[in-house]
Amino acid sequence: MPVLRSLFLMLLASVSAAVAQGAPDREHRVKAVFLFNFAQFVDWPDSVFADPDEPLVVGILGDDPFKAYLDEVVRGEKVNNRPIVVKRFRKVEEIKDCEVLFVSPSESPRLEGILSSLKQKHILTVGESEDFQRYGGMVNFATEGGKIRLKINLEQVQEAGLSVSSKLLRLADVSGARRE
Amino acid sequence: MPLRNLRLQQRLMAIMLVTSACVLVMTCAGFFAYEFLTFRQSMVRQLSTVAAIVADNSTAVLAFEDRKGAEEILSALKAERHIAEAGLYDGEGRLFSTYPKDADPGEFPPAPAAEGFRFGGGYLQGFQAVVQNDKRLGTLYVKSDLKAVTARFQLYGAVVVLVSGLAFLLAYLLSRALQRQISGPILALADTARAVSDRRDYSVRARQAGTGELGLLTDAFNQMLTQIQGQLTRMELLNQITRAISERLDLTSVFQVMLGALEENLAVDFICVCRYDADARLLTVTSVGAKAAPLAEELGMTANARIPIDDGLRQCVGGQFTYEPDITNLRHTFTDRLADKGLRSMALSPLLVDSGVFGILIAARKVPDGISRMDREFLRQLSDHGALAAHQAHLYGALQQAYEDLRRSQQAVMEQERLRALGQMASGIAHDINNAISPAALYTESILERETNLSTQSREHLQTIAHAIEDVAATVARMREFSRQREPNANSVPVQVNKSIQQVIDLTRSRWHDTPQQRGIVIKIKTELDPGLPPVMGVEGEIREALTNLFLNAFDSMPEGGTLTLRTRKGKDKDVIAEVSDTGAGMDEETRRRCLEPFYTTKGERGTGLGLAMVYGVAERHGAELQIDSAPGKGTTMRIVFPEAEEAIAERQAPEAPAAPLRLRILVVDDDPLVAKVLRETMKMDGHEVATANGGQAGIDTYLTARKSGAPFDLVMTDLGMPYVDGRKVAAAVKAASSATPVILLTGWGQSLLEDGDMPPHVDKLLSKPPKMADLREALASLAPKKTAGGIPA
Ligand SMILES: Nc1ncnc2c1ncn2[C@@H]1O[C@H](COP(=O)(O)OP(=O)(O)OP(=O)(O)O)[C@@H](O)[C@H]1O
Numbered sequence: 001m002p003v004l005r006s007l008f009l010m011l012l013a014s015v016s017a018a019v020a021q022g023a024p025d026r027e028h029r030v031k032a033v034f035l036f037n038f039a040q041f042v043d044w045p046d047s048v049f050a051d052p053d054e055p056l057v058v059g060i061l062g063d064d065p066f067k068a069y070l071d072e073v074v075r076g077e078k079v080n081n082r083p084i085v086v087k088r089f090r091k092v093e094e095i096k097d098c099e100v101l102f103v104s105p106s107e108s109p110r111l112e113g114i115l116s117s118l119k120q121k122h123i124l125t126v127g128e129s130e131d132f133q134r135y136g137g138m139v140n141f142a143t144e145g146g147k148i149r150l151k152i153n154l155e156q157v158q159e160a161g162l163s164v165s166s167k168l169l170r171l172a173d174v175s176g177a178r179r180e
Numbered sequence: 181m182p183l184r185n186l187r188l189q190q191r192l193m194a195i196m197l198v199t200s201a202c203v204l205v206m207t208c209a210g211f212f213a214y215e216f217l218t219f220r221q222s223m224v225r226q227l228s229t230v231a232a233i234v235a236d237n238s239t240a241v242l243a244f245e246d247r248k249g250a251e252e253i254l255s256a257l258k259a260e261r262h263i264a265e266a267g268l269y270d271g272e273g274r275l276f277s278t279y280p281k282d283a284d285p286g287e288f289p290p291a292p293a294a295e296g297f298r299f300g301g302g303y304l305q306g307f308q309a310v311v312q313n314d315k316r317l318g319t320l321y322v323k324s325d326l327k328a329v330t331a332r333f334q335l336y337g338a339v340v341v342l343v344s345g346l347a348f349l350l351a352y353l354l355s356r357a358l359q360r361q362i363s364g365p366i367l368a369l370a371d372t373a374r375a376v377s378d379r380r381d382y383s384v385r386a387r388q389a390g391t392g393e394l395g396l397l398t399d400a401f402n403q404m405l406t407q408i409q410g411q412l413t414r415m416e417l418l419n420q421i422t423r424a425i426s427e428r429l430d431l432t433s434v435f436q437v438m439l440g441a442l443e444e445n446l447a448v449d450f451i452c453v454c455r456y457d458a459d460a461r462l463l464t465v466t467s468v469g470a471k472a473a474p475l476a477e478e479l480g481m482t483a484n485a486r487i488p489i490d491d492g493l494r495q496c497v498g499g500q501f502t503y504e505p506d507i508t509n510l511r512h513t514f515t516d517r518l519a520d521k522g523l524r525s526m527a528l529s530p531l532l533v534d535s536g537v538f539g540i541l542i543a544a545r546k547v548p549d550g551i552s553r554m555d556r557e558f559l560r561q562l563s564d565h566g567a568l569a570a571h572q573a574h575l576y577g578a579l580q581q582a583y584e585d586l587r588r589s590q591q592a593v594m595e596q597e598r599l600r601a602l603g604q605m606a607s608g609i610a611h612d613i614n615n616a617i618s619p620a621a622l623y624t625e626s627i628l629e630r631e632t633n634l635s636t637q638s639r640e641h642l643q644t645i646a647h648a649i650e651d652v653a654a655t656v657a658r659m660r661e662f663s664r665q666r667e668p669n670a671n672s673v674p675v676q677v678n679k680s681i682q683q684v685i686d687l688t689r690s691r692w693h694d695t696p697q698q699r700g701i702v703i704k705i706k707t708e709l710d711p712g713l714p715p716v717m718g719v720e721g722e723i724r725e726a727l728t729n730l731f732l733n734a735f736d737s738m739p740e741g742g743t744l745t746l747r748t749r750k751g752k753d754k755d756v757i758a759e760v761s762d763t764g765a766g767m768d769e770e771t772r773r774r775c776l777e778p779f780y781t782t783k784g785e786r787g788t789g790l791g792l793a794m795v796y797g798v799a800e801r802h803g804a805e806l807q808i809d810s811a812p813g814k815g816t817t818m819r820i821v822f823p824e825a826e827e828a829i830a831e832r833q834a835p836e837a838p839a840a841p842l843r844l845r846i847l848v849v850d851d852d853p854l855v856a857k858v859l860r861e862t863m864k865m866d867g868h869e870v871a872t873a874n875g876g877q878a879g880i881d882t883y884l885t886a887r888k889s890g891a892p893f894d895l896v897m898t899d900l901g902m903p904y905v906d907g908r909k910v911a912a913a914v915k916a917a918s919s920a921t922p923v924i925l926l927t928g929w930g931q932s933l934l935e936d937g938d939m940p941p942h943v944d945k946l947l948s949k950p951p952k953m954a955d956l957r958e959a960l961a962s963l964a965p966k967k968t969a970g971g972i973p974a
């Protein structure tokens with residue numbers, strides 16, 4: 001059905017145009033892809049999902065630096081047969097079902113409170129500020145020489161009941177004790 | 181060199197080595213092919229495994245765009261020596277990272293192609309997807325050189341060469357050792373065969389080689405040698421015997437040699453040769469083997485015993501070799517005869533020549549089936565040779581006999597020729613002497629008669645002359661007896677020779693009884709006369725005279741006395757034989773040869789030498805043969821063999837006819853005037869009155885006219901073949917007029933008509949043309965009407 005398909009693509013283009021209130025910078029485009037890729041390398045406990053089809057939620061707390069790009073990235077993708085949904089939260093209290101949560105730099109002042117409230121929630125927390133990990137953030141994007149480096153606090157990750165693939169750990173700067 | 185020209189050992193080894201080489205090559209080829217295929221597969225598998233591992237490790241670096249990490253991961257491929265290049269492509273198909281790190285990106289495929297690995301361009305290369313949790317993150321490209329394959333196959337090649345070499349060496353050593361199992365016995369056999377053929381020594385034997393096929397072969401070979409050896413021995417023997425018998429020229433010794441050889445070389449208990457008489461269906465034992473003689477005595481089969489042919493012998497006398505392994509139950513007369521004396525097996529071999537079976541060879545043994553096949557064959561062959569030799573001996577005898585007969589008859593002819601010449605001379609002399617002494621005798625006689633005034637002395641002289649002339653006349657008379665030719669008209673009558681002998685014994689009494697007794701000498705006379713002796717035809721006086729001469733000669737030869745034996749008997753073909761035998765001095769060779777010659781004598785003045793000449797003349801005239809058996813000191817037998825009397829009678833009947841002279845009126849009818857004239861002249865000379873008629877009708881007319889005129893013909897002689905009226909018609913007409921008038925038919929076919937016994941009607945006698953005087957006379961005499969005999973006035 002080439003006609004249908006082209007129609008659909010046209011529709012898709014108009015929607016993304018509508019969503020994008022402006023394109024993110026190259027750094028945040030990469031980070032958006034990484035955010036999605038975390039879902040590939042991290043395992044959540046089964047209890048997180050009520051049923052097998054329940055979508056995996058990538059949430060953004062605070063201002064969204066990715067604009068509509070993240071939606072573009074996850075559109076149509078699946079992790080372990082689960083569709084991926086992007087949710088944007090204004091407050092910590094709004095977060096109910098969420099697997100990966102990007103904590104926007106806009107939330108830096110309230111960081112300590114946010115992170116501690118998410119502690120028991122099996123949420124992989126991702127941030128991009130200097131002191132994100134100091135307050136218990138799990139994964140931090142650090143920019144060194146124009147390159148994005150991943151920093152992972154393994155202790156925090158494990159405490160949240162998540163397991164990170166060794167492949168991911170190998171290319172990240174890992175801190176925190178490893179529970180063997 | 182072709183395989184078949186190699187020696188057996190090399191051949192066997194070559195076969196085994198070629199076989200193992202083939203097996204090795206096939207094995208190696210299979211091994212290589214298998215390795216080639218499986219190694220490529222395993223190479224692909226290995227490379228894809230490596231690629232899968234690397235791809236799996238590459239997920240995160242691709243996901244998080246970690247080039248350094250990617251380089252690290254790819255550099256791990258260093259461990260795989262043969263991987264020449266590798267490259268990671270990201271999700272968009274862009275080359276993300278390469279191995280080696282500083283490889284020229286231009287060498288890499290510009291974009292990832294379909295997954296999987298394939299050989300090509302001297303490399304094995306392909307793509308492996310990089311996937312994390314079903315998410316395709318990129319593609320790994322790997323390219324491996326094929327040095328591994330080459331290295332691998334180099335190694336394999338070395339191994340194969342080594343193993344093959346070792347295997348071949350082993351095969352060589354094994355085949356060398358194993359081929360002996362087969363070639364050993366065969367070579368031994370070949371050696372034996374060579375020894376046999378080189379040295380012609382059939383006594384060697386091949387070494388035994390177990391019980392397999394080779395063993396059987398050796399057995400068969402040895403057995404063959406045994407048979408050849410046996411055959412050779414037999415052949416040599418046969419040769420010997422054949423040579424021995426071919427030297428013999430009489431049957432008995434041929435058979436004796438044959439039987440002797442058989443007894444010596446064959447296991448037989450009884451052996452003999454019999455002659456076969458096909459007409460009488462009899463076998464006559466001719467020779468018996470020396471060792472078999474006692475058994476032959478028991479069997480009643482000694483020399484000259486006769487055996488009638490029964491069913492048991494029939495086949496053999498029919499010309500077939502017969503062998504009976506056991507004769508006990510055959511129930512033939514002959515076989516039972518042998519079986520009774522304990523004989524069990526018997527072979528009968530016919531003695532054959534072209535004309536058929538003339539004898540058989542009988543061999544028997546006391547054990548059942550005791551005559552082996554080889555022995556039988558030997559018997560058969562020997563019989564053939566024996567038969568041939570016997571036949572030859574027989575032919576030789578016949579030849580000898582024929583030669584002897586020829587020589588004797590030639591001698592007799594010569595003798596006769598000589599005597600005939602002598603006889604002619606003697607008769608000439610006798611004639612001349614008679615002529616010469618006739619005047620002397622006549623004058624002497626007339627002077628003695630008429631001249632009375634002769635002196636006593638003259639008269640005595642004249643009387644002496646007269647005696648001398650008488651002596652000469654007597655001698656000439658005896659001489660003529662010898663030389664006188666046989667005269668057909670001689671007065672032959674049947675003579676009883678026995679009677680003549682008796683008379684001569686009486687006549688010569690003084691010579692064998694009176695005179696010798698006076699001198700004290702005894703001469704015995706013995707007679708063995710056949711009382712049933714038929715008479716012979718001859719002149720009695722001559723026969724008596726001849727016998728007298730033989731008697732006198734016999735007495736002369738026995739001056740000291742002895743026995744005179746007189747024998748008569750019938751010889752073969754009804755001959756009559758008279759023999760005069762004495763026990764006197766006998767004759768030496770020269771005398772015996774010349775005694776028949778006139779004037780040959782060994783008695784000097786006392787003999788004239790005309791005695792036997794006269795006897796010979798008499799014998800000649802009687803158609804008899806004079807035989808002389810004599811040797812110095814052994815006495816002499818003189819034998820006169822008179823011919824068959826019947827023949828003599830028939831021959832001598834003719835001269836009886838002219839006893840009474842005939843004068844007949846004869847009519848000759850012939851269409852040939854010359855023949856008629858000759859007949860007329862001839863018969864006229866005998867005193868007959870002869871008229872001729874030219875042709876059949878003229879003949880009949882002449883006969884009837886003469887009859888009417890009262891002067892009938894006594895006899896008519898007519899030709900057979902004449903135009904119009906032939907001889908038969910003439911005869912019929914004559915007989916119609918006077919049935920008593922005899923008719924003689926003259927014919928050019930007379931002889932054949934006579935032989936056919938086809939006497940035409942009305943004809944009394946057939947005479948063939950030209951008629952002989954004697955036949956003519958005889959015919960006239962036999963047919964002359966009795967009442968008119970001499971009826972014509974002289
Ligand atoms: N029965 C005989 N035994 C030995 N010699 C014989 C006998 N008959 C003949 N002869 C020999 O043959 C010779 C010839 O014999 P033949 O009768 O012809 O003459 P002959 O006896 O000598 O004289 P002739 O008979 O005239 O008195 C004899 O001289 C004698 O040597």
Ligand SMILES: [Mg+2]
Pocket residue numbers: 729732733787790791792
């Ligand atoms: Mg004499």
